[in-house]
Amino acid sequence: MSLEVSHKITVEKTKNSKLSQVDFNNLPFGQEYSDHMLVCDYEDGKWQTPKIIPYQNISLDPSAKIFHYGQSVFEGMKAYKDAQDTIWLFRPLDNQKRLNISAKRLAMPELPESNFMEGLEALLLLEKDWIPTTKDSSLYIRPFIFASGNGFHASPADKYKFIIACSPSGPYFGGKVKVLIEQQYSRSANGGVGFAKAGGNYAGQFYPTNLAIQKGYQQVIWTDDTTHEFIEEAGAMNIFIRINDTLITAPTSDRILDGITRKSIIEIAEDQGIAVEVRSISVHEIVAASEDGSLKEMFGAGTAAVISPIAGFGYKEKEFMLPELDNTFASTLKQQITDIQYNRADDKFGWRYEVK
Ligand code: PLP
Ligand code: COI
Numbered sequence: 001m002s003l004e005v006s007h008k009i010t011v012e013k014t015k016n017s018k019l020s021q022v023d024f025n026n027l028p029f030g031q032e033y034s035d036h037m038l039v040c041d042y043e044d045g046k047w048q049t050p051k052i053i054p055y056q057n058i059s060l061d062p063s064a065k066i067f068h069y070g071q072s073v074f075e076g077m078k079a080y081k082d083a084q085d086t087i088w089l090f091r092p093l094d095n096q097k098r099l100n101i102s103a104k105r106l107a108m109p110e111l112p113e114s115n116f117m118e119g120l121e122a123l124l125l126l127e128k129d130w131i132p133t134t135k136d137s138s139l140y141i142r143p144f145i146f147a148s149g150n151g152f153h154a155s156p157a158d159k160y161k162f163i164i165a166c167s168p169s170g171p172y173f174g175g176k177v178k179v180l181i182e183q184q185y186s187r188s189a190n191g192g193v194g195f196a197k198a199g200g201n202y203a204g205q206f207y208p209t210n211l212a213i214q215k216g217y218q219q220v221i222w223t224d225d226t227t228h229e230f231i232e233e234a235g236a237m238n239i240f241i242r243i244n245d246t247l248i249t250a251p252t253s254d255r256i257l258d259g260i261t262r263k264s265i266i267e268i269a270e271d272q273g274i275a276v277e278v279r280s281i282s283v284h285e286i287v288a289a290s291e292d293g294s295l296k297e298m299f300g301a302g303t304a305a306v307i308s309p310i311a312g313f314g315y316k317e318k319e320f321m322l323p324e325l326d327n328t329f330a331s332t333l334k335q336q337i338t339d340i341q342y343n344r345a346d347d348k349f350g351w352r353y354e355v356k
Contacts, residue, residue: 071147186225237300
């Protein structure tokens with residue numbers, strides 16, 4: 001970060017660091033928050049200078065439009081610290097661009113790249129000691145924009161807040177997950193907001209996911225909203241299916257988030273000589289592959305969970321278990337992507353971004 005940048009962002013440091021109260025050897029996901037946050041207000045038609053302040057509550061008028069009309073978009077990123085204490089991000093500009101794609105769809109103001117990147121880097125340099133180094137841990141970063149402007153009129157707000165909060169976190173899932181292929185509810189629809197990381201997309205998932213949990217599953221596999229015949233996403237992750245030695249993932253669309261982990265996995269797999277097919281895949285094909293033994297693996301891919309192997313799936317009251325393999329694509333690809341993220345291996349793709 002250049003000097004010119006640092007003097008643009010004002011920093012108010014906390015007087016009461018919580019760092020010593022956190023057990024870095026037993027970190028849950030997303031439940032502890034670091035000492036500071038970045039805040040940038042949108043007022044009078046423009047984004048103001050970002051500031052870093054102690055992590056604290058936000059005060060909003062009850063008529064703030066976020067509460068009524070759900071104008072809220074977010075990102076999920078991670079900061080990693082290597083053996084030399086250097087801080088790394090993974091493809092951060094892709095998150096910055098996607099935040100703006102989401103904001104545009106929800107009629108919210110787009111944030112300049114400089115506010116995002118300079119704010120993020122300044123915050124991470126201040127929160128350096130909050131980046132865990134224990135295995136599979138990282139500093140989960142949550143940039144978000146929401147409507148802070150007031151009014152019950154159903155129209156876009158005139159004020160917004162961009163905030164970055166950080167959470168030292170352990171793994172998202174404890175182990176393999178069992179999933180239910182959804183046959184009634186939909187996460188998204190053509191022409192809708194499925195491709196955006198809009199808060200409401202997640203609210204809409206909770207009820208069907210709770211129903212799946214009551215049936216003994218941990219996650220829902222979302223299918224297309226018209227026929228429920230085609231596999232789209234795995235909860236808040238993109239999905240990969242291995243039939244024999246081919247890796248298949250659904251094409252992104254209006255309805256599917258263009259995941260950064262997904263596109264990185266596709267590139268790493270192709271680079272390893274694994275056959276990858278980006279195409280629609282039907283439930284029928286997966287059930288048939290499970291029955292004839294060619295279905296080898298299914299896994300979700302996303303920033304929070306990285307790669308989450310699926311143990312089995314439920315479909316129309318039947319259970320289909322996946323085989324227990326010794327060498328899986330999921331474990332190899334997870335190793336390769338995390339080696340790049342944590343700076344344990346060369347980054348021939350140029351994805352790693354040093355924060356300094
Ligand atoms: N799909 C959905 C709905 C998500 O919320 C996420 C999480 O960010 C992903 C996929 C994975 O995207 P990424 O790999 O960019 O984190
Ligand atoms: C992520 O993978 O970073 C996400 O945003 C998923 C999340 C809803 C935990």
